[in-house]
Amino acid sequence: MSAVDRVGAEFVASARSFLRRRTAVFFTFFFPVLLIAIFAGLIRVQPTGGGLFSKPTGYYVPAYxxxxxxxxxxxxxxxxxxxxxxxxxxEKLATTPLAEWEWLLAQTLVNVALIVVAAVALVVALLVLGASFALSPWLAAFVVVTSVLFCGVGAILGSLADSRDGAISMSNGVALPLLFLSDTFVEPSLFPAWFRPLLDLSPLTYFARGVRQATYAGGSVLGEFVVVCVLAVAFFALATRMLPWASE
Incomplete structure (x- = not known):
């Protein structure tokens, strides 16, 4: 069996395992749409300008x-x-021909597929709500590569955690600050001047800026995309090395 066959078999097994968990399916696909319905559908642009959600909905496409x-x-x-x-x-997988990177690649491909479907649902929901933004090919590129990046980060957190509950807690502890401190929902101008350079330390910042330039503001996105690609490769490689593949 070749590496492609091994990755494909693990991909199918992981995808079926996910589809059997109805709660996971629901929150993966419907929670983001619910978020849009709340923020984009109920919260309107402030007529006086300034503050949170003071820009048109299209500006917040990267945030959603x-x-x-x-x-x-x-x-x-x-x-x-x-x-x-x-x-x-x-430990059991270590006795099979499946390699660490093959297992992680299969898990990553499953998640990328799920995220792409969820992203399409989000884009459709935003268009239905009247958001004005461009459907650039860069949008798909950023979604795929950034998904790979955070799959690597997730694998690292899972390797460091002492339990599934610990992994979920660590994931939320990383995700929540990044979501609001990465030029997404909160504009950089609303942060103190001393804090704004720290936004550049978040990988999500480059995703948000790249998507915003491609779909709303215009301008070159190549620099942001290169950063995201380099980080995706780096985190995937690090995650592969950190997987506790065999017992000590």
């Missing part, structure tokens, strides 16, 4: 998409790694 590309891979991959650790499954 960030909910999917951030929370889904962090929580799903992190908890999956922790589940394998608790059940000693990595």
């Amino acid at each position: 998409l960030a909910v999917v590309v951030l929370f889904t891979p962090l929580s799903r991959v992190g908890s999956e790694v922790a589940r394998h650790v608790e059940g000693n499954r990595f």
Whole structure:
């Protein structure tokens, strides 16, 4: 069996496992749409300008998409790694031809597929609500690569956690601050001047800025995309090395 066959088999098994968990399916696909209904549908642009949600809905497209590309891979991959650790499954997998990077690649592909479907649902919901933004090919590129990036981060958190509950807690502890401190829902001008340079330390910032330039503001997105690609490769490689594949 080739590496492609092994990755494909693990992909199918992981996808079926996810589809059997109805609660996970519901929150993966419907929670982001519910978020849009609350913020984009109920909260209107402030006529006086300034403050939160003071710009047109199209400006916040990266923020809504960030909910999917951030929370889904962090929580799903992190908890999956922790589940394998608790059940000693990595020790069993270590006796098979499946390699660490193949397992992680299969998990990543499953999550990328789920995130793409959820992102399409988000985009459709935003268009139905009247948001004005461009459907740029860069949108798909950023969603896919950033999903890979945070799958790597999720795997790292799962490797460090001592349980599935711990992995989920760590994922939320990372995701919530990043969601609001990455040029997404909160404009940089609303932060203190000393804090604004720290926004550049968040990988999600480059996703948000790239998507916003591609779909709303205009301008070159190549720089942001290169940063996201480099970080995706780096985190995937680090996550592969950190997987507790075999017993000490």
